[in-house]
Amino acid sequence: MEYYKQHSKFLVAVDCVVFGYENGELKVLLYPRAFEPVKGEWSLMGGFIREGESSDEAACRVLKQTTGLDNIFLEQVSTFSAADREPFVRVISVAHYALIRIDRYKKNNAEKFGAKWWGINEIPPLIFDHNSMITQSLKKLQLKAGSSLVGSELLPSKFTLLQLRKLYEAIYQRAFDPGNFRKKMLSLGVLEKLDYKNSTESKKGAYYYRVKANKAVTELERIVKY
Amino acid sequence: MEYYKQHSKFLVAVDCVVFGYENGELKVLLYPRAFEPVKGEWSLMGGFIREGESSDEAACRVLKQTTGLDNIFLEQVSTFSAADREPFVRVISVAHYALIRIDRYKKNNAEKFGAKWWGINEIPPLIFDHNSMITQSLKKLQLKAGSSLVGSELLPSKFTLLQLRKLYEAIYQRAFDPGNFRKKMLSLGVLEKLDYKNSTESKKGAYYYRVKANKAVTELERIVKY
DNA sequence: ACAAAAGTGTTTTCTCTACACCCATGA
DNA sequence: TCATGGGTGTAGAGAAAACACTTTTGT
Numbered sequence: 001m002e003y004y005k006q007h008s009k010f011l012v013a014v015d016c017v018v019f020g021y022e023n024g025e026l027k028v029l030l031y032p033r034a035f036e037p038v039k040g041e042w043s044l045m046g047g048f049i050r051e052g053e054s055s056d057e058a059a060c061r062v063l064k065q066t067t068g069l070d071n072i073f074l075e076q077v078s079t080f081s082a083a084d085r086e087p088f089v090r091v092i093s094v095a096h097y098a099l100i101r102i103d104r105y106k107k108n109n110a111e112k113f114g115a116k117w118w119g120i121n122e123i124p125p126l127i128f129d130h131n132s133m134i135t136q137s138l139k140k141l142q143l144k145a146g147s148s149l150v151g152s153e154l155l156p157s158k159f160t161l162l163q164l165r166k167l168y169e170a171i172y173q174r175a176f177d178p179g180n181f182r183k184k185m186l187s188l189g190v191l192e193k194l195d196y197k198n199s200t201e202s203k204k205g206a207y208y209y210r211v212k213a214n215k216a217v218t219e220l221e222r223i224v225k226y
Numbered sequence: 227m228e229y230y231k232q233h234s235k236f237l238v239a240v241d242c243v244v245f246g247y248e249n250g251e252l253k254v255l256l257y258p259r260a261f262e263p264v265k266g267e268w269s270l271m272g273g274f275i276r277e278g279e280s281s282d283e284a285a286c287r288v289l290k291q292t293t294g295l296d297n298i299f300l301e302q303v304s305t306f307s308a309a310d311r312e313p314f315v316r317v318i319s320v321a322h323y324a325l326i327r328i329d330r331y332k333k334n335n336a337e338k339f340g341a342k343w344w345g346i347n348e349i350p351p352l353i354f355d356h357n358s359m360i361t362q363s364l365k366k367l368q369l370k371a372g373s374s375l376v377g378s379e380l381l382p383s384k385f386t387l388l389q390l391r392k393l394y395e396a397i398y399q400r401a402f403d404p405g406n407f408r409k410k411m412l413s414l415g416v417l418e419k420l421d422y423k424n425s426t427e428s429k430k431g432a433y434y435y436r437v438k439a440n441k442a443v444t445e446l447e448r449i450v451k452y
Numbered sequence: 453a454c455a456a457a458a459g460t461g462t463t464t465t466c467t468c469t470a471c472a473c474c475c476a477t478g479a
Numbered sequence: 480t481c482a483t484g485g486g487t488g489t490a491g492a493g494a495a496a497a498c499a500c501t502t503t504t505g506t
Contacts, residue, residue: 004315004317007237007276008237008274008276008277009236010235010236010237010238010275011230011234011235011236012235012236012238048233048234049234049236049307050234051234053309054307054309055305056307076304078302079281079302081238081275081280081320082280083277083278083280090277092238094305094307160458161459162458177495177496177498178458179458179461182458182459182460183460184494184495199504202456202457202503202504202505203455203456203457203504203505203506204456204457204459204502204503204504204505205457205458205503206457206458222494386485387485387486388484388485403469403471404484404485404486405470405485405487406470408485408486408487409487410468425477425478427484428476428477428478428483428484428485429477429479429482429483429484430476430477430478430484430486432484432485432486433485
């Protein structure tokens with residue numbers, strides 16, 4: 001047991017890249033940092049890992065605190081450990097990304113911290129290495145969306161194929177052919193057609209779909225090729 | 227500055243999944259653990275992160291110590307942080323994988339620690355969560371090999387297409403069609419044909435190839451589809 | 453009437469796969 | 480001569496991409 005005592009201990013944090021989707025745009029939730037150093041500057045929401053907690057548990061706790069949401073989709077991205085990534089104090093941080101529905105999260109929780117949603121293309125300079133955490137998270141999200149249906153995490157429970165396509169266009173930052181996208185998605189057999197339409201986004205009206213319950217998590221075949 | 231003091235600090239380790247390739251088989255370097263608890267049981271090589279060190283730097287140091295090699299290809303895999311992943315002591319560990327040429331590494335360094343190479347399919351039960359570190363590392367290696375040429379890291383600097391194919395078969399644990407594999411690899415334009423042959427592995431003799439210097443690191447197009 | 457999305461179908465292109473076939477040579 | 484890998488070519492299946500076309504309806 002003595003062996004362990006000679007080694008240094010470190011503060012270990014989690015930082016969360018919270019993705020949301022609104023008005024055809026992929027967005028990230030940012031906060032003005034609450035304490036020194038660099039207090040007031042924009043940053044990801046984060047917190048320190050506690051004694052009995054894994055990094056995932058810590059990230060869930062932070063998300064609960066700041067968005068009011070439980071059961072959020074969450075994935076580890078990478079650990080940032082450069083010795084000088086923060087000034088004054090050595091902190092090792094495990095970055096995660098989360099997917100939430102903007103319409104569901106508790107505004108009052110977030111506003112208490114001064115949170116603001118930023119379009120993925122208008123992210124301001126953030127503290128430390130938080131910008132590269134976002135870059136890496138987006139890559140991981142693209143990988144994820146390429147082999148499983150990310151729709152249910154970011155869209156309302158029922159959605160049109162237009163909405164789903166716009167979401168994928170926002171994630172991949174490129175256009176998809178409407179006809180081909182529809183065929184591809186329907187061919188996967190994970191969408192269930194509902195018997196009513198959305199008429200707000202087109203004259204003709206488009207049927208709503210939802211993700212089949214049992215298929216929601218399953219690993220799928222290729223959706224977007226890369 | 228006071229803010230930081232109220233939080234717990236942790237021991238942070240790195241563990242290295244060292245891949246090598248020999249006799250047509252992908253292998254992993256394992257060590258009998260040198261200290262309690264579970265002293266003597268098989269484990270990955272690891273060590274604790276030191277004050278001025280990032281996790282990558284720590285992993286490099288550990289690899290230098292145990293294999294005698296510098297400038298090893300190294301990539302972070304994931305951070306393992308379950309509170310009970312080690313008994314008695316809380317340790318958060320950042321897993322990495324490394325690719326080395328078995329013919330180059332310093333046997334005496336490794337033997338001093340009792341190291342032994344294990345075929346990827348004959349890995350014994352390891353301490354803690356080390357088996358799942360290997361599983362995740364293999365997945366990451368497959369992803370890597372699917373979009374860049376891993377040959378130069380695991381093979382001698384010149385190699386035949388048979389050798390390269392056998393390597394890919396070992397990594398993906400499946401067979402590739404000899405003709406198609408050859409065409410695919412050559413079509414990528416990153417291999418340079420040398421003007422002499424290897425005659426030890428076939429009657430006819432096969433030309434050696436090497437990776438074009440400037441293309442070694444480049445991100446390539448899809449090599450293996452998934 | 454027109455624009456715009458919904459929805460379907462067709463054509464072209466490209467890549468993966470399977471496999472045939474000849475070559476060279478050591479045993 | 481026979482087995483084995485080296486090396487090249489080709490035909491077919493299947494997917495992705497491009498795009499034509501018809502339907503519906505609010506303005």
